[in-house]
Amino acid sequence: MTTIRAEWTKLRTVRSTWWTVLASVVLMAAAAGQLAIYVANGNTNDDPSDDAGVVPVGTVLVDSLELVQYAVLALGLLMITSEFTTGTIRTTLQCTPSRGRLLLAKAAVTAAVTFGLGLLLGGAGALVASPVLGEWGAVPAAGTLRDVVALAAYLALIGVLALGLGAVLRSAVLTLTVLLAVLMIVPVSLREPDINALHRIADALPGEAGKHLLAGDGQPYPPVVALLLLAGWAAVALLAGRAALHRRDA
Amino acid sequence: MITLRALTKRFGETTAVDELTVDIGPGRVTGFLGPNGAGKSTTMRLILGLDRPTAGQALIGGRPYRELRRPLHEIGALLDARALHPARSGRAHLFAMAASNGIPKRRVDEVLATVGLDDRAAAKPARALSLGMGQRLGIAGALLGDPPVLMFDEPVNGLDPDGVRWIRQLSRSLAAEGRTVLISSHLMSEMQQTADWLVVLGQGRLIADAPTAQVITGSGLAVRVRSPRPAGLAALADRLTAAGAVVESGETDELTVTGSTVERIGELAYELGVPLHELAAQEASLERAFMALTADHVEYPAGAGGAA
Numbered sequence: 001m002t003t004i005r006a007e008w009t010k011l012r013t014v015r016s017t018w019w020t021v022l023a024s025v026v027l028m029a030a031a032a033g034q035l036a037i038y039v040a041n042g043n044t045n046d047d048p049s050d051d052a053g054v055v056p057v058g059t060v061l062v063d064s065l066e067l068v069q070y071a072v073l074a075l076g077l078l079m080i081t082s083e084f085t086t087g088t089i090r091t092t093l094q095c096t097p098s099r100g101r102l103l104l105a106k107a108a109v110t111a112a113v114t115f116g117l118g119l120l121l122g123g124a125g126a127l128v129a130s131p132v133l134g135e136w137g138a139v140p141a142a143g144t145l146r147d148v149v150a151l152a153a154y155l156a157l158i159g160v161l162a163l164g165l166g167a168v169l170r171s172a173v174l175t176l177t178v179l180l181a182v183l184m185i186v187p188v189s190l191r192e193p194d195i196n197a198l199h200r201i202a203d204a205l206p207g208e209a210g211k212h213l214l215a216g217d218g219q220p221y222p223p224v225v226a227l228l229l230l231a232g233w234a235a236v237a238l239l240a241g242r243a244a245l246h247r248r249d250a
Numbered sequence: 251m252i253t254l255r256a257l258t259k260r261f262g263e264t265t266a267v268d269e270l271t272v273d274i275g276p277g278r279v280t281g282f283l284g285p286n287g288a289g290k291s292t293t294m295r296l297i298l299g300l301d302r303p304t305a306g307q308a309l310i311g312g313r314p315y316r317e318l319r320r321p322l323h324e325i326g327a328l329l330d331a332r333a334l335h336p337a338r339s340g341r342a343h344l345f346a347m348a349a350s351n352g353i354p355k356r357r358v359d360e361v362l363a364t365v366g367l368d369d370r371a372a373a374k375p376a377r378a379l380s381l382g383m384g385q386r387l388g389i390a391g392a393l394l395g396d397p398p399v400l401m402f403d404e405p406v407n408g409l410d411p412d413g414v415r416w417i418r419q420l421s422r423s424l425a426a427e428g429r430t431v432l433i434s435s436h437l438m439s440e441m442q443q444t445a446d447w448l449v450v451l452g453q454g455r456l457i458a459d460a461p462t463a464q465v466i467t468g469s470g471l472a473v474r475v476r477s478p479r480p481a482g483l484a485a486l487a488d489r490l491t492a493a494g495a496v497v498e499s500g501e502t503d504e505l506t507v508t509g510s511t512v513e514r515i516g517e518l519a520y521e522l523g524v525p526l527h528e529l530a531a532q533e534a535s536l537e538r539a540f541m542a543l544t545a546d547h548v549e550y551p552a553g554a555g556g557a558a
Contacts, residue, residue, distance in 0.1 A: 007346075010338070097318055
């Protein structure tokens with residue numbers, strides 16, 4: 001608990017944290033607004049082929065996240081990479097020599113903050129998207145709530161994944177590059193040749209598990225499995241990070 | 251009490267710390283001395299569990315650092331005053347440290363007052379702090395847990411003369427309270443004034459572990475010799491070196507000799523027929539003793555681990 005309080009103190013006393021939060025909210029509002037405009041335009045223009053009909057607002061939120069998630073990921077990976085760039089990792093390890101306890105505390109703070117931010121983003125996105133959608137938007141209370149909570153859970157888990165990866169790689173740029181590859185590039189490449197086995201592998205990757213969780217489509221596995229897969233990836237990243245912190249000189 | 255047992259750290263081919271065995275005892279200021287690259291900082295990082303030793307052990311109060319649960323109550327350390335998040339204020343930095351070890355917030359104000367950082371300075375982002383203020387902040391962090399062991403790596407770096415005097419007084423008073431105080435430096439004059447005890451390191455090995463006064467006088471007083479005849483002076487230097495003394499030549503007409511005596515050099519000069527314009531014992535200095543030590547790589551057997 002003391003370590004968690006220390007990590008929270010460190011996170012909130014750096015202004016860049018609040019800029020990142022603000023940036024992600026602005027980005028979410030902009031993306032949700034834009035996607036809502038597309039839906040409304042598609043339904044009202046002369047071309048019937050792009051009609052989307054009435055769209056649940058949750059779909060707009062989930063689609064917006066494709067971009068917005070990287071601002072939130074930055075929060076998770078900066079929890080650790082900034083310690084290496086500034087050298088404060090040595091003070092941190094002096095205060096908390098147990099690498100496992102330190103990383104768990106960082107994970108708890110990251111997960112709590114990104115989950116809360118996810119709820120905020122969901123709310124902000126819905127607030128912008130629903131009036132723009134107007135008659136073309138549906139805001140079912142239960143469905144929207146489910147989408148927002150799933151979105152927040154997804155952000156919390158990939159935030160922790162980013163933290164663990166950052167502990168291994170130590171560089172923010174490198175970590176973000178690897179995350180981009182794992183979340184987007186690799187699954188797309190795996191699906192390219194349309195081979196069943198490769199589809200299966202792609203489905204197991206965290207980015208795809210996130211998509212299935214957010215879509216809630218139950219294909220190829222139910223959302224609970226998607227959530228567990230994501231949690232598994234986050235746990236593996238944390239364990240790898242702990243091993244790296246333990247073995248390598250700080 | 252810091253206990254090092256055959257502590258060894260290798261980075262690839264290079265051995266930074268080589269089977270270092272020494273006890274740093276309480277109640278005195280121990281100067282950790284050695285040229286740059288001798289392994290002082292690496293040893294301190296090993297003590298703090300930041301680097302993993304290749305072999306051997308470093309213990310604080312009998313336990314390895316990584317096993318300490320609230321380490322700030324056991325040992326306080328200042329390693330690198332520049333290792334701060336540039337955007338975080340000094341006070342927030344200390345708040346985070348205090349929180350991690352369950353130290354109440356008011357203790358932060360106490361240590362800030364102790365090191366002489368006022369509210370305005372403590373509220374500044376770290377990037378706006380001078381190196382001297384950074385050092386004071388680092389020492390504030392070391393004092394947070396009121397630990398029985400303190401360790402400062404080159405604490406006088408970047409300090410003005412007032413700051414240097416302050417560090418000296420602080421170290422002395424901490425030691426007088428019965429704490430173990432270890433201070434590394436490459437500034438020998440500073441160590442001579444501050445440290446009661448010296449641990450001298452050369453190329454990762456222990457060269458001396460003895461009271462400061464003994465290290466200074468142990469290698470013999472220095473003697474200054476001047477003569478108008480360079481050839482005669484050279485002959486004198488050869489004889490002295492052969493007899494085991496350390497001879498430095500400064501100006502062409504001048505030698506500085508350690509490991510011999512005024513009497514012995516005078517007799518030798520008479521024997522060789524070298525006219526002398528000056529033959530005088532120099533004031534003993536740590537700097538000279540240190541040069542003699544590292545030149546010979548003599549081990550100091552006396553007093554090792556004693557008087558704790």
